[in-house]
Structure formats: structure tokens, C-alpha cells
């Protein structure tokens with residue numbers, strides 16, 4: 524049942540009175556309950572921060588474009604990190620770069636014993652020589668990485684700046700984190716390091732990834748990324764014909780593997796994503812390699828899929844060896860490397876972080892569905908720390924493609940949703956106002 528507008532107004536007024544009472548005693552979360560969105564928005568400073576986004580849309584858009592135009596392939600995020608460092612320093616945070624390249628800006632709470640993190644990953648899937656020039660047409664921007672994670676990074680600095688300009692002091696300390704190594708073979712190394720460093724004090728992690736307001740990732744999708752490498756003697760395509768060929772073996776094994784049946788429920792997927800090998804069309808190759816991404820809602824299915832890959836490659840190498848008519852020049856060798864492993868995990872249904880997000884959605888008149896995905900939130904979720912991944916507002920599409928786009932119209936809704944969820948998790952120290 525919906526509350527009437529009247530009683531909602533009363534409770535806003537009441538909580539407004541509570542929040543403006545002349546205390547600044549840091550009592551984080553009495554009764555272990557975070558402040559509700561209406562309690563938060565009764566605070567005049569929070570309202571200033573909420574309004575800040577409207578008035579600064581073009582600044583946020585411009586920063587997003589500027590950051591997106593700094594190439595940041597995974598493992599080469601330093602230049603973009605330096606730009607974020609400048610932006611976070613400009614809003615009064617204590618900023619430092621950790622030893623693997625994460626930029627961390629600290630906003631001290633009234634208590635330093637507990638912390639919450641707002642994060643956005645710095646890296647993109649695009650190689651350093653990709654043209655990342657942003658093409659703008661009205662509020663639409665097109666460029667590789669503009670949404671994933673230009674939108675998240677722009678939101679990270681916008682929320683930090685809104686909180687700064689509104690002079691909000693949180694109860695729990697807030698760490699604004701621009702982290703490295705989220706994509707591909709980065710294997711979430713940035714978030715792993717941050718969670719490692721703050722684990723004891725960390726109460727919640729909010730990950731900003733991409734655009735939109737229609738979802739909240741509360742379940743971490745487990746994945747494993749494997750690389751198959753097959754090597755052989757190599758030789759001339761004509762004179763050495765008949766020696767075992769690593770590419771043939773890889774194809775034989777791959778065809779077996781893609782005939783593996785995977786369940787629709789629990790959803791389990793595989794992708795042969797990258798293939799390489801050989802030196803020329805008229806050489807029997809020395810090597811062939813293949814990168815495979817395996818994912819499942821269920822860890823047991825994931826392990827089963829990994830062993831299927833191993834069995835299929837074993838069989839492919841055996842088939843090729845048996846088919847070879849000349850084994851005198853050498854044999855095939857192969858190995859399977861684990862490139863990355865992302866642990867699974869799930870946010871408990873009664874988590875205060877989730878109820879904070881739900882309250883923000885309700886306050887803003889937004890609806891969102893829960894999702895399972897592979898994001899930086901996998902790391903805190905896998906060790907039992909409350910975490911969600913959400914979009915940064917606006918709309919976007921074509922993630923991981925050269926046609927990636929972002930539309931900033933309406934992004935304020937997403938930014939307010941992030942701000943309210945963050946302050947719900949951190950708490951706000953009520954100002955002495957009278």
C-alpha cells in the first residue's frame with residue numbers, strides 16, 4: 524500500500540527536524556539502520572548536492588568526453604589515472620595512488636573506523652592505438668569507452684564534487700576509487716587490492732559501471748578465463764606436409780568443445796574469444812593459441828565446463844597426432860593456462876545497502892531489476908562485504924564496440940540515485956543549524 528502524500532510529507536518534516544537538531548554527535552546508524560532517503564533529503568546540504576547535478580550537466584559531459592579521450596587499455600591506465608587524481612584533489616579529498624595504480628580519494632567521516640567505497644574502473648578493452656576521439660551531437664557522445672566506463676568515471680568525480688560543494692560530512696569515511704584492471708585479463712586486480720587493503724573497515728562497496736538506472740547487480744557471476752597453447756615442430760607446407768599441425772589440433776579440439784552442452788539454468792556460457800598462431804600461409808605453424816571465457820551462475824557447472832575444455836583439447840591433440848603421417852620431426856605439446864578467475868557471490872536479500880538503493884529508487888520514482896553480472900563487485904561479494912554495481916545514469920549502448928555511445932539526457936536521475944545510495948551507506952553528520 525502506498526503512503527498518502529500527506530503522511531509522507533509529515534515524515535519528511537519530522538526527520539528534517541531530527542536531522543537539524545543541534546547535535547553533531549557521530550552516532551553512526553542507531554539501531555543499525557542507515558538513514559532513509561527522505562531523512563537524507565530533509566537535510567538542506569543533501570538537497571544542495573542533489574541539485575548540483577542539474578546545474579552542472581555540461582561540466583560532467585565535458586569531463587566524461589575528456590577522460591574518454593585519454594587511452595586506458597587494461598595495464599596502461601596511468602595517464603587517465605593522473606587526470607582523475609587532479610579532479611579528486613580539486614574537491615578537497617586526500618588523494619593518493621596505490622602501488623598498482625588505483626587512485627584513491629579519502630573523504631574523512633566523523634568516524635574513521637568504518638568505510639564505504641564508491642568506485643569506477645579506469646580501464647577499457649580497447650588497444651592503445653584505438654581512435655578514441657569523442658564525436659558529440661547534442662547530448663549524444665560516440666566513442667569507444669564513452670559509456671564503459673566514461674560514464675562511471677564522470678559520475679565518480681561528479682558525486683565527489685557535489686558532496687564537496689554541498690559541504691556534506693559523512694559519518695563513515697568515503698573512499699572514491701578509480702581502479703585499474705577491471706576488464707579482461709586485468710582480472711579485477713585493482714578492486715582485489717583495494718578490498719585487501721581496507722577489508723577490516725569496509726562496510727559497503729558501490730561500483731559504477733556504464734550507464735542507465737534500470738538495474739542493480741547484486742549477484743556476482745563467476746567466470747574463468749583460459750588460454751590454450753599448442754606447440755609443434757613446425758615446417759614447410761609442402762615438404763613437411765603430414766607433420767602434426769598445432770592449428771589443426773586446436774581446431775579439432777575446439778570443434779569438440781563447442782559441441783559441449785551447457786545448461787540454460789543455471790545459465791552457463793562459453794566464448795571462444797581470441798585465436799592466434801602461425802607465421803605464414805605456407806608454413807606448418809609452430810604454435811596456435813586460443814582464449815576462452817567460461818561463465819556460470821553455478822560454480823560446479825563452471826568447473827565442469829573447464830574440465831570439458833581440458834578433455835576436448837586433449838582429444839584434439841590426440842586426433843591430430845594420430846592423423847599425422849610423419850611423426851619423426853617432433854610431437855605436439857599443449858598446456859592450459861588460467862588467465863583469470865572471478866569468484867561468485869551474492870548480496871544477502873536483507874542487506875542494508877540494497878534497502879538503501881531501494882529507498883533511493885522509491886524516492887526518485889525509479890524502478891530497477893536485480894541482475895547477475897561480472898563486475899568489480901565480485902570481489903567484495905566473494906568475501907562477504909556488501910556490494911552492488913549500478914549504472915551511472917543516462918543511456919548507452921554498444922559497450923566493448925567501436926560504435927559505443929552515451930546519451931546524457933536525464934543523467935541527473937542516475938547521479939541522484941548514486942548520491943542517495945552512497946550517503947545512505949555512509950550516513951551524514953547532521954549540521955548544527957540552529
Ligand SMILES: [Zn+2]
Pocket residue numbers: 644671672705732733
Ligand atoms: Zn565496465
